[in-house]
Every structure is written in C-alpha cells, then in structure tokens.
Amino acid sequence: MAILIGKNTTAIVQGITGSQGTYHTKLMLEYGTKIVAGVTPGKGGTEVQGVPVFDTVEEATSRFNANASIIFVPAPSAKDAVLENIAAGFNPVVVITEGLPVKDEIQIMEVARLKGTTIIGPNTPGIITPSECKLGIMPGHIFKQGKVGLVSRSGTLTYEIAASLTAAGLGQSTCLGVGGDPVVGLSFVDVLEMFRKDPGTEAIAMIGEIGGNAEEMAAEYIKNTKYPKPIAAYVAGRAAPPGKRMGHAGAIIMGRSGTAETKIEALKNAGVKLALKPGEIAKLLKSR
Amino acid sequence: MIKAQVLVAGRGKAGGIKPASSPDEAFEVAKTLLSTTIKGEKVAKVLVEQKLASKHERYLSIVVDRSSRCYTLLCSTEGGVDIEQIALQSPEKIIRHKIEPLIGLQTFESRLVARRLGYSGKQMNQVTSVISKLYEIMLDYDAELIESNPLIETENGELVAADLRILLDDNSLFRHQKFLERMKTFEPDMTDLEVKAREKDLAYVELDGDVGIIGNGAGLVMATLDMILDYKGKPANFCDVGGGASEERIASALEIVLANPRVKVLLINIMGGITRCDDVARAILDIQKKMGITKPMVIRLVGTNEEEGQRILAAANIPSLNSMEEAAAKAVELIPKVK
Numbered sequence: 001m002a003i004l005i006g007k008n009t010t011a012i013v014q015g016i017t018g019s020q021g022t023y024h025t026k027l028m029l030e031y032g033t034k035i036v037a038g039v040t041p042g043k044g045g046t047e048v049q050g051v052p053v054f055d056t057v058e059e060a061t062s063r064f065n066a067n068a069s070i071i072f073v074p075a076p077s078a079k080d081a082v083l084e085n086i087a088a089g090f091n092p093v094v095v096i097t098e099g100l101p102v103k104d105e106i107q108i109m110e111v112a113r114l115k116g117t118t119i120i121g122p123n124t125p126g127i128i129t130p131s132e133c134k135l136g137i138m139p140g141h142i143f144k145q146g147k148v149g150l151v152s153r154s155g156t157l158t159y160e161i162a163a164s165l166t167a168a169g170l171g172q173s174t175c176l177g178v179g180g181d182p183v184v185g186l187s188f189v190d191v192l193e194m195f196r197k198d199p200g201t202e203a204i205a206m207i208g209e210i211g212g213n214a215e216e217m218a219a220e221y222i223k224n225t226k227y228p229k230p231i232a233a234y235v236a237g238r239a240a241p242p243g244k245r246m247g248h249a250g251a252i253i254m255g256r257s258g259t260a261e262t263k264i265e266a267l268k269n270a271g272v273k274l275a276l277k278p279g280e281i282a283k284l285l286k287s288r
Numbered sequence: 289m290i291k292a293q294v295l296v297a298g299r300g301k302a303g304g305i306k307p308a309s310s311p312d313e314a315f316e317v318a319k320t321l322l323s324t325t326i327k328g329e330k331v332a333k334v335l336v337e338q339k340l341a342s343k344h345e346r347y348l349s350i351v352v353d354r355s356s357r358c359y360t361l362l363c364s365t366e367g368g369v370d371i372e373q374i375a376l377q378s379p380e381k382i383i384r385h386k387i388e389p390l391i392g393l394q395t396f397e398s399r400l401v402a403r404r405l406g407y408s409g410k411q412m413n414q415v416t417s418v419i420s421k422l423y424e425i426m427l428d429y430d431a432e433l434i435e436s437n438p439l440i441e442t443e444n445g446e447l448v449a450a451d452l453r454i455l456l457d458d459n460s461l462f463r464h465q466k467f468l469e470r471m472k473t474f475e476p477d478m479t480d481l482e483v484k485a486r487e488k489d490l491a492y493v494e495l496d497g498d499v500g501i502i503g504n505g506a507g508l509v510m511a512t513l514d515m516i517l518d519y520k521g522k523p524a525n526f527c528d529v530g531g532g533a534s535e536e537r538i539a540s541a542l543e544i545v546l547a548n549p550r551v552k553v554l555l556i557n558i559m560g561g562i563t564r565c566d567d568v569a570r571a572i573l574d575i576q577k578k579m580g581i582t583k584p585m586v587i588r589l590v591g592t593n594e595e596e597g598q599r600i601l602a603a604a605n606i607p608s609l610n611s612m613e614e615a616a617a618k619a620v621e622l623i624p625k626v627k
Contacts, residue, residue, distance in 0.1 A: 106389045156507060209506070244493045246528075277613060278511050279613060
C-alpha cells in the first residue's frame with residue numbers, strides 16, 4: 001500500500017521534449033513508471049524515448065488512458081500547463097517546475113481545490129512509491145519498498161534521508177516533496193492525514209525547513225488527532241539569518257516568524273522525535 | 289519630516305526618520321542622514337515631507353497567506369508600529385480577511401474591513417477605495433506584500449498614507465521587464481558577491497564565517513550550514529547551485545564562493561538528483577586548474593553517476609567522502625590548520 005501513486009498509475013509527461021523532460025522521462029521509464037504519452041505544443045507527432053508526443057492533453061487522452069501527470073514546463077507557461085492537466089482530470093498532477101509566480105500558484109491551487117485535484121509541488125522533486133511508480137526527478141536507486149512514509153519540503157534532503165533510511169533497512173511506502181514554494185498544493189497536514197489512513201505506512205519521516213508555519217500547523221494537527229503512528233522530523237535552517245531567502249522561495253524567516261527553533265519546539269511539544277542531523281531520522285525510527 | 293529612502297523595513301526604529309522644525313535644521317538632519325547607513329544600506333536619497341499631526345494611525349496590508357493559499361487583507365486599528373508586536377500583544381486589534389482567489393476582492397469586502405477599522409461616512413468610502421486599490425496594485429505588480437503603515441488620519445480628518453512598502457515577487461519578474469531593468473540601477477541590500485550570484489541566477493547568501501559551502505538543493509545546503517554550526521564551525525555562505533546544475537553553474541558557484549576572502553576551507557556537498565556527479569567532478573577539476581585553487585576542499589559526492597564522479601576526482605587526487613557528517617566534521621577540523 002502507498003499514497004497517491006502506485007502500480008495502477010499511468011501518466012503523461014507535459015513538457016516532454018525539453019532537456020529535463022526528456023532526461024527524466026527516460027529515467028522514469030527505466031524505473032518502471034507507465035508513461036503513455038507526452039505533450040508539447042508544436043511538437044505533436046514526434047516521439048521521445050519511444051513515447052508519442054501530442055500538441056494538446058486532449059489529443060493524448062483521446063488515444064491513451066492516463067490518470068496522472070508530471071509537468072516540466074518552464075515557469076512562464078507553467079500555469080497554463082497545470083490548468084490544462086487539471087481540466088483533463090489527472091490526479092495527482094506533479095509540478096516539477098521551479099520559479100512560478102505566487103499569483104499563478106494561488107489561482108492554480110484554487111482551481112485544483114474546486115476540481116478535487118491533488119497538486120504535488122510546484123518546485124518539488126515529485127513523488128515515488130518504491131518499486132511501483134516514480135513521478136519525479138529523484139534518483140530511484142536510493143529508495144526501497146517498505147513502511148516508512150516520507151514527506152518533505154526539500155528535494156535533495158529527501159534523497160539524503162531516504163538513502164539513510166534504505167541503508168538502515170527501513171524501506172518506504174511513499175516519499176514525496178510538497179515543494180519549496182510559499183504556496184504549494186499539499187501541506188504537511190494533508191500528507192500526514194493520507195499516511196494516517198494508509199495501512200501500508202507504519203511510521204513517518206518529516207522534513208521541514210524555515211519559512212511559513214506548515215510545521216507548526218502539523219504539530220497542532222498531530223497533537224489534536226493524537227496521531228497514531230510514530231513521526232521523526234528534521235527541520236533545516238537553524239543557521240539561516242532572518243530576512244534572507246535560502247534557495248527556496250518559501251524558505252525565509254520574516255521578522256520573528258518561520259524560524260527553525262519555533263518549528264522544532266512545536267513539533268517536540270506534539271511528541272514528534274526531532275533529529276539534529278538528517279542522518280538521525282533513521283536511528284530515531286529504528287529505535288522506537 | 290526627513291525620511292531616508294532605503295529598501296529596508298523598520299527604518300523608523302533604525303533612526304531613518306527624523307523631524308526638523310526649520311529649513312536650517314532640515315538641512316543638517318538631511319546631511320547627517322545622507323552620511324549614514326540604515327540596516328546595512330547607504331542612504332542615497334531623503335524625502336522631505338510636511339510633519340502631520342496625526343489623530344489616528346492604522347495599518348493596512350495584503351499578504352500571501354501560505355496556509356490558506358490565497359491573498360489575505362491584514363489590517364489593524366493600531367498603526368505606525370511593528371505588526372508582529374501587535375499580533376503578540378493585542379491580537380484582537382488585528383483584522384484578517386481572506387480574498388477569494390478567482391473572483392478577487394469585492395468592494396463590499398473592502399468596505400467591511402474599512403468599517404471594522406472604525407471608519408464611517410466619507411472616510412469609510414475613501415478607505416474602501418484605498419483597500420481596493422492596494423489589491424489592484426498587488427495583482428498588477430505581482431507583489432507578495434503591500435503594506436501601508438501607517439495610514440494617518442490628521443486632526444482635520446484627512447487621510448494620508450505616510451509610508452508604503454511593496455515587496456515584489458522575484459519569480460514574477462519575467463513579466464515585469466521594467467522592474468528587472470530598474471533593479472540594475474540601484475544599490476540593493478546585498479553584498480557585491482550576492483549581486484554577482486544573482487546575475488548568475490545562483491542562490492547565494494553571505495554569512496560571516498570561514499567555511500565556504502556549495503551544495504545542490506536549498507534544504508541540503510541549509511542542513512550543511514546547520515551541521516557546520518553543530519561541529520562548532522562557522523559557515524561563510526549559503527550557496528545552492530540548484531537542480532539540473534550544469535558544469536558552468538557549478539564553476540560560477542566555485543568562483544563566487546572562493547572570491548570571499550574569509551573563506552578558508554571549501555565544503556562541497558552534492559547529493560545528485562538532477563545534478564550529475566560526473567558534471568560536478570569535471571567542473572571542480574576545470575575551475576581548480578583555471579583559478580589555481582590552493583584552499584583545501586572537502587567534497588562529498590553521491591547520487592546520479594556517483595561512481596564516475598568519484599573516479600574523476602580520485603584520478604586527480606581529490607578525495608571525496610560519502611557522508612555529509614564526515615565531510616562537515618572534516619571541513620571544520622581543517623580550519624585551524626589553514627593560515
């Protein structure tokens with residue numbers, strides 16, 4: 001068992017003809033992801049990695065059945081691409097694109113909410129259900145099928161922690177990055193709720209960072225629901241100065257809010273085990 | 289009033305706003321202000337304004353509400369002070385109103401907030417229109433924050449926006465060419481290296497330590513900085529080459545980080561996803577040759593094509609470590625050995 005994607009996921013890749021789209025389509029196919037079609041306006045009729053390319057999502061879905069999508073379209077056209085995918089009824093829609101304006105993200109999320117579409121990202125490494133399906137840009141070989149659910153605001157930290165879980169013999173049910181932007185489709189609370197209901201997930205690794213209050217809200221939710229599965233968390237950015245954006249658009253301490261300390265404190269108070277280093281997550285989950 | 293024109297928040301508290309009661313005094317005050325720096329930014333311009341006798345000061349803003357995924361009106365009957373202070377001390381004085389993302393702010397909503405701020409009659413209509421216009425500006429300019437603090441009500445009932453701050457969304461600049469152009473003409477609140485990094489589209493933040501850091505992925509680099517602190521070291525910078533980093537980007541990152549004279553040891557932490565380890569290895573060798581790098585480097589290189597990357601480094605006698613902990617500890621350990 002897993003959340004959001006699995007064996008029955010069949011996907012299209014939007015922006016398949018770009019260099020990242022092409023490279024990662026190859027890697028996703030090698031991982032075993034069922035990719036049935038690609039879309040790039042103006043490139044219809046061509047092929048990428050043996051996958052047929054269409055000008056519109058509508059043409060792709062009239063020929064092939066797909067229930068999910070992944071988007072590599074550059075930021076200026078990304079809103080249009082995401083809306084086209086929401087309109088097609090894909091669920092989830094994974095948005096790898098980095099650098100979307102907040103205004104576009106706000107509109108996208110509202111349309112997705114009304115339509116009941118789950119958006120993963122933007123600015124995410126994507127999602128992987130090990131040995132079943134990978135809709136993302138993560139190196140597949142570091143993940144292993146198992147029972148730890150992983151949710152993160154960061155890409156490479158996800159790889160770091162997933163690799164250490166795998167090395168410690170702790171496989172994963174599903175790993176996903178919610179995205180590094182201020183406005184993203186899934187909150188920690190949303191994903192924790194999915195993991196709570198998933199019988200295939202027995203413990204959770206959560207990776208937060210400075211900026212916003214998603215970790216504090218997760219802490220509140222964990223406390224209120226007396227969350228039934230053990231959670232170990234790591235929060236990045238203790239060394240970050242206020243007022244500076246640390247790589248991710250969403251990773252910024254504004255005035256006194258969004259510091260690593262307040263997040264760590266809130267999670268600790270909710271009974272979450274806190275790792276001081278990313279590598280400690282595996283130890284904390286193993287020692288339970 | 290003499291107001292320093294600097295791109296920082298809280299300039300009043302930092303001494304950037306001074307009163308004067310005669311032209312001579314105004315001259316002196318302006319002269320002093322023009323020779324100072326406010327929160328690290330040189331004062332190049334001042335604004336001279338009539339001093340207003342205010343009866344009331346209020347706070348109006350529109351912010352991006354991350355958890356509700358919408359814009360939110362955030363207002364307070366107390367203005368002129370730090371909104372966070374008000375939120376802590378008297379949260380009941382804060383008015384929040386979420387704006388529906390698809391149809392946007394409606395006039396009745398602006399009016400409702402104007403009423404809650406205590407306005408009535410003609411003033412209420414004025415404030416209603418101000419709030420609606422702030423929202424228009426927010427959308428037209430792709431702002432992530434717009435803040436009118438304080439909105440002053442003078443003794444004869446006039447409304448004056450005594451200060452206004454707009455933060456633009458960097459990610460939207462591709463559709464605001466004029467702002468991109470304008471950004472080149474003023475001195476931002478950044479170090480020379482930060483400006484250079486921005487031109488190269490690298491995420492770089494200068495800090496005051498001596499361990500230079502380059503990594504791929506914001507979270508990973510933040511975690512590397514944290515780890516340096518934990519090993520009692522001091523990071524010199526944050527530098528994220530991002531996903532899909534080309535050889536060229538990595539070379540620019542090396543150039544920028546090493547241009548900081550405080551850097552004694554360089555720690556490179558690459559967990560390959562999009563980033564290919566062989567690209568990184570080649571970039572490091574290339575730039576080492578070109579720049580004649582003599583500062584010690586500690587490299588941690590794992591992920592996509594890691595064998596190839598480690599082989600390239602090993603062939604050039606540069607050791608690479610497998611774990612982030614080892615690499616961070618090693619970097620801090622080397623510091624006292626560097627003259």
